[in-house]
Amino acid sequence: MAGAQNRDDLLEKLAGAIFDGTYPPGSFLPREIDICSTHQVSRSTARSALQTLVDTGILVRISGQGTRVRAPSEWQLLDPRVTHWLTHYTEASAFYMDDLLRFRESVEPFVTMEAATHATAEDLVAIERALGGMAATIDAPDHHCQGASHDEYDVAFHEAVYAATHNVIWTQLSHMLKPIIHAQVARTRRSVEAMRESVGCHRRVMEAIRRQERSEACEAARELLSHTAEDLRDGPGASLE
Amino acid sequence: MAGAQNRDDLLEKLAGAIFDGTYPPGSFLPREIDICSTHQVSRSTARSALQTLVDTGILVRISGQGTRVRAPSEWQLLDPRVTHWLTHYTEASAFYMDDLLRFRESVEPFVTMEAATHATAEDLVAIERALGGMAATIDAPDHHCQGASHDEYDVAFHEAVYAATHNVIWTQLSHMLKPIIHAQVARTRRSVEAMRESVGCHRRVMEAIRRQERSEACEAARELLSHTAEDLRDGPGASLE
DNA sequence: TCAATACCTTATGTCGGACATAGCTGCAAG
DNA sequence: CTTGCAGCTATGTCCGACATAAGGTATTGA
Incomplete structure (x- = not known):
């Protein structure tokens, strides 16, 4: 997977990977540092993008455990970004x-x-x-x-x-x-x-x-x-x- | 203003200050570093909380200019957190x-x-x-x-x-x-x-x-x-x- | 043998400092 | 007067380090 230019690029790529089924509900995302190396961004940038996905109810992050995809019923469908991702990647x-x-x-x-x-x-x-x-x-x-x-x-x-x-x-x-x-x-x-x-x-x-x-x-x-x-x-x- | 324990504390305090009119729509928030010193948190923590307020449509951040409160019509009222803040602080x-x-x-x-x-x-x-x-x-x-x-x-x-x-x-x-x-x-x-x-x-x-x-x-x-x-x-x- | 406890591993949470970049302002040259 | 360069401000990104929470493992004691 190619590198991302900035936070928004990374966010779009991560969202795409989640909504297209690469990371199905219940599965774990790679660790922060792996996301960093994969997408050629720093940990701050990765965490910022992940934070947005947490805010939209798509991810849960548990300290010491990892980042996993929540059940779709938890996704905030009332957020325009979520419906955008849903219609574009799913x-x-x-x-x-x-x-x-x-x-x-x-x-x-x-x-x-x-x-x-x-x-x-x-x-x-x-x-x-x-x-x-x-x-x-x-x-x-x-x-x-x-x-x-x-x-x-x-x-x-x-x-x-x-x-x-x-x-x-x-x-x-x-x-x-x-x-x-x-x-x-x-x-x-x-x-x-x-x-x-x-x-x-x-x-x-x-x-x-x-x-x-x-x-x-x-x-x-x-x-x-x-x-x-x-x-x-x-x-x-x-x-x- | 007293120090915040963690990211969520800071988020709640900032949201409270915005929704109770301390920072009315159109006005600027303090700089990141000022928020850090005021609330006794690091810049990462401050940025994380601010990011959430950006995601909910409450703030706009312009590089080199600052962080300002958007017009209430832009606030994502469909987000439960926003209605929570609205009813609790406004x-x-x-x-x-x-x-x-x-x-x-x-x-x-x-x-x-x-x-x-x-x-x-x-x-x-x-x-x-x-x-x-x-x-x-x-x-x-x-x-x-x-x-x-x-x-x-x-x-x-x-x-x-x-x-x-x-x-x-x-x-x-x-x-x-x-x-x-x-x-x-x-x-x-x-x-x-x-x-x-x-x-x-x-x-x-x-x-x-x-x-x-x-x-x-x-x-x-x-x-x-x-x-x-x-x-x-x-x-x-x-x-x- | 079994259970409670201490220890270790893992990955996220927070911290501090540094540089890069985007807007804005003001001065100066044409 | 307009254009273009320099400098300033505050956000965006990067790096390295330690703190903390959750889970597993080994040790110890009854």
Whole structure:
């Protein structure tokens, strides 16, 4: 394994090794000094990176014993970094994906209703921009528009809806959900036809928020999510990357 | 300021100083070496504690410039430690309390419905034990029963409901909400009469979960929360410690 | 023989000092 | 006035050493 440039590099490498199964839950990591020599960093740097992994509930360090990987149920999934690592290094994390989809199904109708009540003009601008990007990328040659892909606009749409609630908790949850939503969106490879339908669903959500109609917003969000869930269960095993 | 025993002591002291307003958002913390001499620890220890505060979004450190407190909107409220510090060191955090109450009002009906669907016998045992504790403490001399107070049983009840969803996200959210719920419960100083009524509301929630009646569970949770909200708005300004 | 105790090994926790690097400020040359 | 160099400050990284906690092993005593 090559050397790391700095603390953040090492952190990313260690996290990657844990989340890709190199160090499964319950197993021990190498000793600090071995990590140092392997990655060409000093003990301070190694300890700093390890400390972050302890803070996120991924590692336990016991003096005199070593550093071991905790059970995944202890990992702080509410930390955006953890969901980032999970979606980037863990393949077919079906277990969590199911929980996370159930979570979104519970939560997003309410979030959309809250957005309908509290959205400002600025929030609507952000939502509309994301929707416009989604629509524009459909006909674009490489499905990109102004440097962003269809999926990225999709994620931005949901993020903007969460932000429109003007509630700190919902907003922070969206940060943690961002990698998840991105992964879920990316797994639903859709035809141009399906993409247009998706845009329609999203538009219905936006219109409901604009008109401040809570019950319609709730219903629109529910339908949007049911489409996502359907797409995920359709071709999930098929295209893992 | 007295010396700290170890890393965790220092972390707690620094967090306390930030959350109680000694170092308000935007201000700079002392230099590392000053923190070292003030708290009688080495630079490694100080850096380790500071790193954790960076990981929770509370501090930013810029090389050559210093360490400053970030805006509260950047703080990772989803981390249980942050909510712990918030409730223990920040007085009259009405701003967040409002957001957090709104959040609970949105979420707990759903959580209770999910619990009604997924609760096992063990979950019901835990819920019932908490409820029994709440009831038992009412008539106890010092409102304690087996070492736990009425409020602690109340918190345990809500925690058990979250756990009964058998969903990782909800369970972890309950860890973060625990200090919040405890603070909210503690602020609603109730008469014996009101406590009995509260137990009745909680029992209605439990019964709905036991009978797996989703809509009734939702309604019961809503009523329970409306009582909490009412109590909070009633005597909130009165007793801020 | 068995159990309680002392000792030793291991790996993390803390310490102290040193140099490298990133921002910022101010002076000076063009 | 602008640009560029020098110097300052505080964090980032490195090194070597000792302290401490957890586990295993050997010794000792009943």
